[in-house]
Amino acid sequence: MTSFISLKKAFSISFFLLFAIHSFSQNAKVDSEMQDLVKKANAVGVAVAVVKDGQLIYAHSYGLKDQEKNIPLKNDDIFRIASISKSFSATAIMQLIEAKKMSLTDDFSKLVGFKVRNPKYPETIITLKMVLSHTSSINDSQGYFNLDVINPDKGKNWQKCYNDYEPGKGYMYCNLNFNMVGTVIEKTSGERFDSYIKNHILNPLGLYGGYWVDALDSNRFVTLYEYNNELKKLTPSPSAYVARTEEIKNYIMGYSTPLFSPTGGMKISATDLAKYMTMHMNYGKYNGQRIISKKHSKLMQTKVSEEESYGLALRADSTFVPGKMLKGHTGSAYGLFSSMFFDPKEKFGIVVITNGCDPKYTGGKNDIRKLSSTLLYNALIK
Structure with a gap:
């Protein structure tokens, strides 16, 4: 009997060692292939994170965080x-809907505090759902870092913020939509936008990040590099982390x-973004914490625009992994390119972030x- 137990124990140890050796060999192969890819793309740095069966199984960083100082990129850099x-903004809206403070069919004008109407269709109500799904007929032609551009009481050219088609009957991706959504979060919750996201999404999930530059450790910021076509080189984009300290001193709740x-200012690591992604993959729940209901999580992933397969700040895409229809989103600004895509049925997801590369595209990606x-x-x- 003792010999049998010893044999069983030895077999278990051998199996564990074989599994560990296989995993190490597999990861070493992935690391080598990723390093080759980073080199071919002329990328400064790339951070990746992979979730399988609902668990984070791989996180790695390649290349540099700061090219000038030759600082390697690490997994906890943001x-x-x-x-x-x-x-994140859409997730916050779902929470407020669940708290009965608003609904997707609400007139967006009443939520944001000034008239939001396409002058070509003055009788057509622009709803919260239209704004979240980019079917509002609003565009970014006048900019999106100041609400004056679309506020009829303050903007000289506010009419130009609207397209020719009727709200709800067309799609155009628009950053102004979500900067206004952030304003609605403030007006409805009574909390400053950055605080709301931190208190109701990041902290419950145990994630480090946020929108307010001054509240974060600047030593963890990854320098972003934009490719200069004329110089044929990557140059730093310091404006990516401008603190706007003076402007925030004069902050007006519900307008500033x-x-x-x-629309684009979250700072977070690839690893923590993968954990946040897992929450959406699990339909609103991660590590025992429910952030939004299953119903509203599925709603975010359900396409509104047939042409673009865009839902409420999440969309469907089959090109990142050929043959797999995934849900998620991409990002690009200041030279950075990011992607977060997952399969809620097969329970896997992949996050990829580069802080700068030679931006070559294939099929629009x-x-x-x-x-x-x-x-x-x-x-x-x-």
């Missing part, structure tokens, strides 16, 4: 992730919200995000 930030850029996602899927999930 990036301004650009438009993936929109999903674009200073935090709800940035190569390094797409190629990295496919490589990681084939190596670690498939």
